[in-house]
Amino acid sequence: MGDLLSSIIPNVVARAPQFWKACQETFQMVGIVGLLSVFIGIPFGVLLFTTKPGGILQNRPIYFVLNKICDIFRSIPFILLAMILLGLSRLVMGTAIGVKGAIIPLTFATVPFLGRQIEGALAEVSEGLVEAAQAMGCSPWEIVWRVYLKEATPGIARGVTITLVSLINFTAIAGAIGAGGLGNFAIQYGHQKSLPDIMWTVLLLIVVMVSLVQAIGNAVVKKTTH
Amino acid sequence: MNVIKLEHVSKTFGRETDGVHAVRDVTIHIAPGEIFGIIGYSGAGKSTLVRCINLLERPTAGTVTVDGQELTRMPERELRQARKKISMIFQLFNLMPSRTVEQNVAFPLKGSGLSREETRRKVLELLELVGLPDKAEAYPSQLSGGQKQRVAIARALASDPKVLLCDEATSALDPQTTQSILRLIKDINQKTGITVVVITHEMAVVKEICHRVAVMDKGRVVEEGSVFEVFSNPQQPVTRSFIATTSNLGKIEELIAANDPIVAVKPGEIVARLNYGQSNVSEAAISEVSRRFNVDVSIIFSNTEILDGQPLGGLVALISGDKVGEAIGYLSEKNVMVEVLKRG
Structure with a gap:
């Protein structure tokens, strides 16, 4: 097995420790930021949707602010967003490089992205269901939990899947500006040192990760759609 | 003693001057145990009026009293409690697609203090009552329109309401299914003495189950009385035209x-x-x-x-x-x- 790998991807095997470290860093970034964006992005999307004029918690100022935040952060290309957030990252995390340094820019990129996906998913819930719940005496927060979030589960799963896939993409870009991870590994060795087997191994690994995330997402969607 | 009292209820969408006057100065009193019909063409304001009964639409003027409580004076929290005794069924059923029939019927029972077993027993009794004892595990997408409305009726009855509001509840159903749903509502009315308000544009529905009827046109109640009175001696052109729809x-x-x-x-x-x-x-x-x-x-x-x-x-x-x-x-x-x- 070891011999076989050394003959197919000699340069990866030769740099096995760096390779494993890069894998770990990518998993850490996707894991931590994935969780953060779910925990911040879903409430963000819920607020974005429900504070809209005509929504069950309508509130013009809050909606205006959230909507603008979403538009602004979604329109900044990630590589520039990461650069302008270096200062904030240093302030909050104590560093602007490595996995720790990547968390803030990645979170700022994925939360508004997921927020919009959640907004769209909740919009798919029929107004009739909300009216029925109101007629049954549900409070706005009960409607959020028991109607919107519950009934939009397939749409939310789809949104989270798309967000995780873009997050994997963003981590590779973050690698280019000092975040480490597989992106950095591929750029440093595959690209700059022209070692094609490293480039292809990383690509293959990323494709496998994305496919896995997508497959899990699809399974959740299927299971929650009736 | 009236269970529902609407006094000079008006509802205007938009501004008073150029808004839409959906309901204009409607006064209706409905007695306990009565099946009261509100008939009108689409746009007559009947759906808005029925939503004024449970304050899904807050009237711009007038008062709404249900079961002795003046809803138009209540703060939101109390209003939500009061709504639990005013159930509603809808034209498109509005069942929660991600929940089974059993979970749908149990929906209003959350927070009612019933244990898991008590809830389950109550839900099964209600499904028995509406004739679907074997559908507890099914999802709404697996049911026909008539079955969905039966589930919606079971859900509406779960909170032991005093009043059942039916908003075009049979308008999406074929004539035979309509008959069976109306018979079910009539049955429940007789068994439990629940007060029923039926909104419809179909004469046949009023004839089938209502005791009294109000005819609505352009936001106003133009005629009201026992079904027999109103339809044997119609005073308004709109009433006559409804009668014409079922007569040759x-x-x-x-x-x-x-x-x-x-x-x-x-x-x-x-x-x-x-x-x-x-x-x-x-x-x-x-x-x-x-x-x-x-x-x-x-x-x-x-x-x-x-x-x-x-x-x-x-x-x-x-x-x-x-x-x-x-x-x-x-x-x-x-x-x-x-x-x-x-x-x-």
């Missing part, structure tokens, strides 16, 4: 206008429309005049129904004989409304 007696005018051979009259013959407006008349009147005045009555159209236990309707007939005039006079005395449409 109006077709005679078309035949006369087209000079159809069916209505060709010889000298001395007449075509007349007879309407039974009162409960003491029946078809026997025809054979009576026929014997007494020696006239021939040949019926062209006939349309009678039993409304609220009383016959209502009439017929269009060709009457011939020497004493036609006297026969008509006699019928009028018997409270049959006679309209002579054509004379030979």
Whole structure:
């Protein structure tokens, strides 16, 4: 097995420790930021949707602010967003490089992205269901939990899947500006040192990760759609 | 003692000056145990009016009192409690697609203090009541329209409401299913004494189950009374046009206008429309005049129904004989409304 790998991807095997470290860093970034964006992005999307004029918690100022935040952060290309957030990252995390340094820019990129996906998913819930719940005496927060979030589960799963896939993409870009991870590994060795087997191994690994995330997402969607 | 009291209720969407006046100064009192119909064409304001009963739409003027509580004065929190005793079913059922039938029916029971077993028992009883005891595990997408409405009725009854509001509850169903759902509502009304408000644009629905009816047009209630009163003696054009939708007696005018051979009259013959407006008349009147005045009555159209236990309707007939005039006079005395449409 070891011999076989050394003959197919000699340069990866030769740099096995760096390779494993890069894998770990990518998993850490996707894991931590994935969780953060779910925990911040879903409430963000819920607020974005429900504070809209005509929504069950309508509130013009809050909606205006959230909507603008979403538009602004979604329109900044990630590589520039990461650069302008270096200062904030240093302030909050104590560093602007490595996995720790990547968390803030990645979170700022994925939360508004997921927020919009959640907004769209909740919009798919029929107004009739909300009216029925109101007629049954549900409070706005009960409607959020028991109607919107519950009934939009397939749409939310789809949104989270798309967000995780873009997050994997963003981590590779973050690698280019000092975040480490597989992106950095591929750029440093595959690209700059022209070692094609490293480039292809990383690509293959990323494709496998994305496919896995997508497959899990699809399974959740299927299971929650009736 | 009225369970529902709407006093001078108005609802305007938008500004007072150029907004849409969906409901204008409506006062309706509904007694406990009554099935009250509100009929009107689409846009008449009936759906807005029914939403004013549970304050899904807050009236811009007037007061709403249900079961002794003035809802229009309540803060949101109390209003939500009060709504639990005012259930509603909808045209498109509004069942939660991600929940099973059992979970849908149990939806309003959350926070009611019932244990898991008690909830389950109650849900199964309700499913038994609506005739779907074997569908507890099914999802709404696996049910037919009629079955979905039955589940919605079970869900509506779960909180032991005093009032059931039906917003076009049968409008998405075929005529047979409509019948079965109406029978179910009538049954439940008789068994539990629940007060029912039925919003519809279908005359047939009102005839089938309502005790009293209000006719709505352009946001106002233009006519109100027992179903028999209103439909035996309609005062407003909109009421008449509803009656025409279920009666064929109006077709005679078309035949006369087209000079159809069916209505060709010889000298001395007449075509007349007879309407039974009162409960003491029946078809026997025809054979009576026929014997007494020696006239021939040949019926062209006939349309009678039993409304609220009383016959209502009439017929269009060709009457011939020497004493036609006297026969008509006699019928009028018997409270049959006679309209002579054509004379030979």
